Amino acid sequence: MLKKDLVIIGAGPAGLAAVLSAYNHGIRDILILERESFLGGILNQCIHNGFGLHIFKAELTGPEYAARYIEKIHEAGIEYWLDTMVIDLSKTRKITAMNETRGVIEIQAKAVVLAMGCRERTRGALNIPGFRPSGIFSAGTAQKYVNIDGYLPGREIVILGSGDIGLIMARRLTLEGAKVKMVLEIMPYSGGLKRNIVQCLDDYGIPLKLSHTIVNIHGKDRITGITYAKVDKNLEVIAGTEEYVSCDTLLLSVGLIPENELSRKAGVSINKMTQGPLVANNLETSVPGVYACGNVLHVHDLVDYVSEEAEEAGKSAALHILAKDRHDGMIKVQAGRGIRYTVPSAIDPEAIDKFVIIRFRVDNVYERASLMVRFDNDLVSNKEKRILTPGEMEQVILPKAWFTSRKDAESIIIEVGKE
């Protein structure tokens, strides 16, 4: 059996940042496994700009952002296998993978970083009535057709869901000459970033219909149109508000799901809210020596934060391999009022370098609110926020100093305070 100190599963932004971080912490016996035929993952089809402002202080496109990491991987001479599918991962970190040249191969790793990313929710998850015609795509699939393969999926488009990929594709398809008729969003607020609403919809006069959803799909061989309707507070369709609009293409941008089949096989405990592994502040999962970062852990809106998180995971994996990691008393992190989930879900105060970042999403839109951090009943921070929305991931930074006198705290609670 092949033996490696560190195996990284997935060579998207998370995998690439994790591997470089582990390398910089002294690990050399590394293997990256990637199922696509290139490094960089989804960044390659995200040809729009806006990446890297946080990490590189430059506005890059997705492929340019990936290239910065890929170049360093090549410089360091780190081994990677492309077109390689990982089919199993055991509790003892034994990986079963396969590709065309090697067949099925087993690899024993001292540490594993899970960086498999996420996938898109499909029509099947939505229960939309109607036929099953062609012309219905997830937004990311359409993005791949246009940007990687060079095909236009259709000419008259309706987009269901206001996730970022859907918004980006509304602009992209408009620029390529298609008519994007509308974006429908069942919630009363957008699921995407504000800047994308401005830059992708407002700039091109594409209407965003909040509190609307599709109630019927028309067409037998190819989609010919949809019926949409308004929904009430309980997201139930309001009878009599139905309207028909013709289209030859429907894009779905209705959420992303962390891809954790391998994690589950390894017995990693999964957080029901994020659908990703439960991790401590060093990004270690419930299985020792197995770390998770990026969209496999929880869905991010910013690749910069993925890279940052992955660097932490890579470093932790390196410390594990060098037997320098430690496991002392953990403080639980709880999602309090208004918070949907937190990552991490536990913090080891002894393992903090300078600070810990807790990332989370709120469960509703809150204006003129505040974010409170409590150690049990002890309020340590109360930061005013002009606006909090579920579409934008939030974070609080806990400096090490906060922990010195509070090591015996049972839990850290993050919650939304309203004026």
Add this chain to the structure above:
Amino acid sequence: MDKTRQITCINCPLGCTLDVVIKPDDSLVVTGFQCERGEAYAKKEILHPMRTITSSVPVIDGEYPMVSVKTAGEISKDMIKNCMLALKDIVIKAPINIGDVIVHDVCSSGIDIVATRDVRKKT
């Protein structure tokens, strides 16, 4: 009387809400920004909106069928359509390196369109 406009900053994904007061003498007072780029953006967005445009164009003999491209700087928002038309019939031969000029001085904007991905020759 002062006119006010509320705009969303698009410089970074934070998307700050900026309040702009347009004074009778056409000077602007911006509030709500969290970095100096927000203030500059608000002024520019009201006086002269600019955008970076990204697209992809077909490649001949490349390891991938398409190469992603962008305007190397921002162009005027009303130039977007002509910029896309200028890319309409462009086909590029591999190899291509990040930064290679695909269209020089697009629409006389003074801005080049450049490649944003390396594409090697098909082996």
